[in-house]
Amino acid sequence: MVRRVLAIVAVIVTALLLQSTVFGQLRLLGVRPELLFLVTILVAFIEGPSEGAIVGFVSGLAQDMLLNEPKGILALTLTLLGYTIGMLRQFIVSPSPLLPTILVGAGTMGGVAFYVSVSFLLGNFNQPATTAVRVAVLAGAYNAVLTPLLFPLLRRLFEGSRSRKVVRF
Amino acid sequence: MATRTRPRSTRLLVVALVSASLVIITLDYRGGSTGPLAAAGRSAKAGMAPLQEAVTDVTRPIGNFLSGLANLPTLAEENRRLTEEVATARTDSERFAFLQAQLQQLEDLLGLREQLDPEAVPAVVVASGVSNFDWTITINKGTDHGIALEMPVVAGVAGSPRLVGKVIEVTKLSAEVELLIDRDAAVAAVIEGVDEAGLVVGRGDEEPVLLGIDPETDLVGDENVFTQGYEVSGQPGVYPPGILIGQVARVSPASNSLQTDVAIRPAVDFSTLDYVLVLATRSRDAGADEEPAA
Numbered sequence: 001m002v003r004r005v006l007a008i009v010a011v012i013v014t015a016l017l018l019q020s021t022v023f024g025q026l027r028l029l030g031v032r033p034e035l036l037f038l039v040t041i042l043v044a045f046i047e048g049p050s051e052g053a054i055v056g057f058v059s060g061l062a063q064d065m066l067l068n069e070p071k072g073i074l075a076l077t078l079t080l081l082g083y084t085i086g087m088l089r090q091f092i093v094s095p096s097p098l099l100p101t102i103l104v105g106a107g108t109m110g111g112v113a114f115y116v117s118v119s120f121l122l123g124n125f126n127q128p129a130t131t132a133v134r135v136a137v138l139a140g141a142y143n144a145v146l147t148p149l150l151f152p153l154l155r156r157l158f159e160g161s162r163s164r165k166v167v168r169f
Numbered sequence: 170m171a172t173r174t175r176p177r178s179t180r181l182l183v184v185a186l187v188s189a190s191l192v193i194i195t196l197d198y199r200g201g202s203t204g205p206l207a208a209a210g211r212s213a214k215a216g217m218a219p220l221q222e223a224v225t226d227v228t229r230p231i232g233n234f235l236s237g238l239a240n241l242p243t244l245a246e247e248n249r250r251l252t253e254e255v256a257t258a259r260t261d262s263e264r265f266a267f268l269q270a271q272l273q274q275l276e277d278l279l280g281l282r283e284q285l286d287p288e289a290v291p292a293v294v295v296a297s298g299v300s301n302f303d304w305t306i307t308i309n310k311g312t313d314h315g316i317a318l319e320m321p322v323v324a325g326v327a328g329s330p331r332l333v334g335k336v337i338e339v340t341k342l343s344a345e346v347e348l349l350i351d352r353d354a355a356v357a358a359v360i361e362g363v364d365e366a367g368l369v370v371g372r373g374d375e376e377p378v379l380l381g382i383d384p385e386t387d388l389v390g391d392e393n394v395f396t397q398g399y400e401v402s403g404q405p406g407v408y409p410p411g412i413l414i415g416q417v418a419r420v421s422p423a424s425n426s427l428q429t430d431v432a433i434r435p436a437v438d439f440s441t442l443d444y445v446l447v448l449a450t451r452s453r454d455a456g457a458d459e460e461p462a463a
Binding site: 013017018019020025030049050054056065068069072073076080116122 | 178179183190191192193194195207210213221224228295296297299303305337338345352374440
């Protein structure tokens, strides 16, 4: 359990560091990937809705602390995103290797759209709608491109940190 | 039995997390910039800054190399252009030195040195903002180095600065800078040669716009745009006068016929900022939590 918590914390901190340093320079048409959206969706895909919601909440809150926006909006967004992806995964039984990529791309676009909507309703979003749509689509595409690289790593990390079942007679 | 209660426990968990998120949003709105959540945010930024600096120190040479490779075809032309500009700038700097000496005498007479010739604190850019909707950078200097809120930040040298933005949050060892191109940024500016003043506002990935210009103003393009120092109720503005913002790129009619909008080509390339100068124009003893004066 402790090992799993430490693994999740390390993944979240690493994602935040990479998003603010390396991916600040490596942009797709001016847009950087949303790495915590990617982490949340993949965790929900691998572990289910509960873990997806928890990791989403913690990731969102971690990124909220580094933003100048009101804290909590991203935590809300990623909690619901993690739960939704985890629930969808239970009903989708396709063995296709493209499934994680498609879920990440679509999930990121939907998550960014939800985040923008909530920010707008709270009076905290002053960008044109075209900017929001462009960021959602490009961030989703960028996340989808990164999925084949990160999915095997995250799956190995979470399956390796899973506690072994003990059978007692 | 464990299987039957599991979906219900998951739903309860999600409801609890959503409720917690809503409570956090409400607390942050009520607390504002002095509340506990804002303080927690500043602590998180202070903790992340050294890690960001370490990562940037490792990745910057690699990023610069890859960027140089990608831009190789255009480097020769840019080199020729820059050589011509240096020759022109050498001539201008000789005249500038004479004018600077005259200005220094006048400043001494009027006691204006601190405002017009502020101390410059060099800083390294260690990270950019984590959001796709904010245009900010983090630098590796904070209150321990004399940085305070609302201090202007420039690139280049202190004698010929180019505007980058202003400090919007500061901790002991780091500071966050809102860039000129951020959609919340606004700078009072004047066009060189025509003495038309207006307000430069950021537009994110698009070029900033200078608002409030008379449609009758004759602009040909490439005129320099500088900050315009001003005072309100005896309090100086954020930016000292005479900092280069950029050049006029194009003129377009505004939605009303009383003014025209002027697109500005920034003098700073915000995608390749590595080093900046913070102009210590404000001599307050600011800690990380202090609000700027109204």
